[in-house]
Amino acid sequence: MRVTATGTGLLFAALFAAAVLPAQPAAAAGPYCPNLGHANPGKVPADLEAAVAKTFQIDDTAVRDAAFLRCIGPKLMGCYIGANLDCDKAETSRSLPGATAWCRDNPGSKIIPMSATGHDTIYQWFCKGHRAIAGKAVVTVDSQGYIADNWREIR
Numbered sequence: 001m002r003v004t005a006t007g008t009g010l011l012f013a014a015l016f017a018a019a020v021l022p023a024q025p026a027a028a029a030g031p032y033c034p035n036l037g038h039a040n041p042g043k044v045p046a047d048l049e050a051a052v053a054k055t056f057q058i059d060d061t062a063v064r065d066a067a068f069l070r071c072i073g074p075k076l077m078g079c080y081i082g083a084n085l086d087c088d089k090a091e092t093s094r095s096l097p098g099a100t101a102w103c104r105d106n107p108g109s110k111i112i113p114m115s116a117t118g119h120d121t122i123y124q125w126f127c128k129g130h131r132a133i134a135g136k137a138v139v140t141v142d143s144q145g146y147i148a149d150n151w152r153e154i155r
Helices: 002-020 046-056 060-066 097-105
Strands: 067-072 075-080 123-128 131-137 151-153
Touching: 046 060, 046 067, 046 075, 046 151, 060 067, 060 075, 097 123, 097 131
Parallel strands: none
Antiparallel strands: 067 075, 075 151, 123 131
């Protein structure tokens, strides 16, 4: 009878501790990368904000507002949205509605601004008459389809 009372007491204590103590975040269970669940960009966890801030030379508030992380295998990569920087997948299409509209309004234009094409395009654009033409690729796309130069390794 005494063994059962002790066992019940231990079980109660364990259940009480599990209910009262805060759960540890998933990141504390192991490294952030490699993890297939982190292959797509996500918000920066609080425990990695300082490392991201140091990499991009920004403050923690900027990290919380405009920085993202993702894994490329074992590498932890970060991106900070800034002027002309995009953290989404690169736009590799050779036909863009914004570029088409620009050429309709500005036939023969030697350059189509990013305000018309979007900042995620990989091409330099121009107009041939009223037609938008995707010229040479001006940025590199990584193996996951993101603009490589916008992402930096976080150490």
